[in-house]
Structures are given as C-alpha cells and as structure tokens.
Amino acid sequence: MALPKVGSIGEYIREQRQQAKISLRQLAAAAGVSNPYLSQIERGLRKPSAEILNQIAKGLRISSQALYVQAGLIEDREPPSDVLTAIQADTHLTERQRQVLIDIYESFRKERHAEDEQTSQNARPRRGSQTDDEPLPEEYLAALEPYAATSGNDVTQETKEG
Amino acid sequence: MALPKVGSIGEYIREQRQQAKISLRQLAAAAGVSNPYLSQIERGLRKPSAEILNQIAKGLRISSQALYVQAGLIEDREPPSDVLTAIQADTHLTERQRQVLIDIYESFRKERHAEDEQTSQNARPRRGSQTDDEPLPEEYLAALEPYAATSGNDVTQETKEG
DNA sequence: CCACCCTGCTTGCAATTGCAAACACGATGG
DNA sequence: CCATCGTGTTTGCAATTGCAAGCAGGGTGG
Secondary structure, three states: OOOOOOHHHHHHHHHHHHHOOOOHHHHHHHHOOOHHHHHHHHOOOOOOOHHHHHHHHHHHOOOHHHHHHHOOOOOOOOOOOHHHHHHHHOOOOOHHHHHHHHHHHHHHHHHHHOOOOOOOOOOOOOOOOOOOOOOOHHHHHHHHOOOOOOOOOOOOOOOOOO | OOOOOOHHHHHHHHHHHHHOOOOHHHHHHHHOOOHHHHHHHHOOOOOOOHHHHHHHHHHHOOOHHHHHHHOOOOOOOOOOOHHHHHHHHOOOOOHHHHHHHHHHHHHHHHHHOOOOOOOOOOOOOOOOOOOOOOOOHHHHHHHHOOOOOOOOOOOOOOOOOO
C-alpha cells in the first residue's frame, strides 16, 4: 500500500506552491506544518490528514475543497459549472459584467478541454449562450482599466506546454 | 489530550446514524471501518482522517462536505461572494485562468463599489528570486486577446539573476 | 577559502490512527 | 438456566502520521 495514487494530491500542492512562487519552507510555515513533512507530502510519500490538508490549503490561499477533490476525498460533484451558477446568482454584478464573466469562464473551459487541437487558426470561438448583440472585448479592457494602466505589451506566442 | 473541538463531528455522525436508524456496527461495515473505531469517533475520542470521514459520509449517504464542515475541515463558507469560492474550487481551471478570473471579478466589483478589503499577501521571497511585485496586468490581455487560444505558459520574468 | 543563508531531502522518534480481539450488558428463547 | 444474538465499549498492538534534527548543495560575499 503506501503510496500508489496519492501522488496527484502532492503534485497538485507542489504546483500550486510553485505558481505562488513560495518556497517549501515558506508554505510549511504558513500552513503550520514541518518542512520535511510537506516535502514528503508533495512527493507522495505521505498521506496527509484532512487537518493538514486544510492548513495547507489555507497556506496556499486556495479552496480546501479543491484540495479535497484532488485528494479524492470529496466526490467531484461540483463539476461543470458551480462557477456559472455563482456568477448568475451574484447580485453585485451588472448584467453586462455577468455576461462577460460567463463568457470568459466558458472560453477558459474550452481552452483547457481542447488540448488536442493545435490549430493556428484564429476566429473567435465565442459561442456564448448570452444575448449577444455586440462584441465585448472592450468590456474587458474597461474592466481592467482601473487595474492595469500599462498597455501595449503582448508577446504571447504559442509555446504550448502541458 | 483531548480533542476538545472535535466533539461536534462525532456527535454529528452519531446523530445522523441514529436518524438513519442503523446500528453502529452496520454503519461501520457500510463505511468500511471497524466498529470500535467508529465508536471512538462518535464519542470524540479519536480524530478520524479525511479518508475515514469520507467513507463514513458515504456510509451515511450524506454529503462529505457537510461532514468536513462539521469537522471544521472546510471553512464555513462565508463568502463575500460565492463567485470567488466557486472559482477557487474549480479544478478545471489552470491557476493562471483562475487568477485572471478572480482579478476580473474583483475589478468588476470595485467598479460598482469602491470598497475593498484585500489580500494581505505576505511571504514574499526576499532574495534569490524575482523582484516582481505586481499581479499580472498583461496577463489579462494575453488571456483575453485570443479569447480562446492556448495561453502561454511561460512567465516572462523568472530568473532575474544574471 | 570558509561562513552564511537559502533551497529541498533524509533520518530516527513520539504520538496517533485504525484495527482485531475480547469485554459488558441487554434481549430472546431453547 | 445457559446459549445466542444484539447493542456499544475497552483493551493492546501494528502501522502510520507528523516533527525535530541533521544532511546535501547552490549562491553570495567577507
């Protein structure tokens, strides 16, 4: 027994940690666990208890549920779009904002799902289920305006990596 | 030494079990744990791991999440916004996508209400890492521009060390 | 060069989980 | 009356968690 499939949870944690750009020790401290233990967890050598998992989630500032799902401790019954439901239920958003968010979210989902197609085409797969009557790109920018004043910087090429 | 706060989880399980009108041994069998252990759990003498908890939840046919919340292993979701929680819990998103969505959502919120309570981020590597500090402005554009294309996985700044 | 600080990893060891076996106590009934 | 089945509980014990120390090695600089 020991460590057959537990790997994914550890990998997931390590991914999240590295994306957050913090060291193992930092996360360990933030989560209140020892560094060696966290190391072992990340490499799938140990199966952390729920408490530890929860603390790690806090340290990473991610949802505990996401971690539990990764760990297989919760049925993945929040599948297609808990997000969509939440967005639609959010009364703080204007209708337009809502549409934009939904649109973006769906496109993100598509992005991930279509990991086979390496097309260099173009076109906007915008297929939102919204009452579409005008493009919204500038909506995005408008939303980002108060955020990022810097502009004119897009280098994004392919470099697809899995 | 005691497991002061864990009491509720055991009581909760016992309640649920009795409501289901099944014996301790029956639930133990259904959950795949030993009867004595379940007994101890119910009385708060033992702190079950997430796995066991999950199995018990299955045996009781109740939501794992409900149990985890009872056990204090999941934050009692008090969401300033359910959307954020949903986004964070969505395992289908890449971390980058998650960040973008969150930031956009927050900027939307700010547009309407200029109140903020934000991210007290800490734990920033001081040495031997990048000095980058701001979020990811152009990331938004990168993410939105193609609207649905494989977003770059490469961070522009990584090693600033010469 | 060695000292220092950072990174992650390996090594024993105390404390804990989780279990099999056996215990207590009550019904049912031969 | 003693056997048998039912409930939940107590008692050791193997296996595991989780940690304090210590190890290996990359940078920086005195």
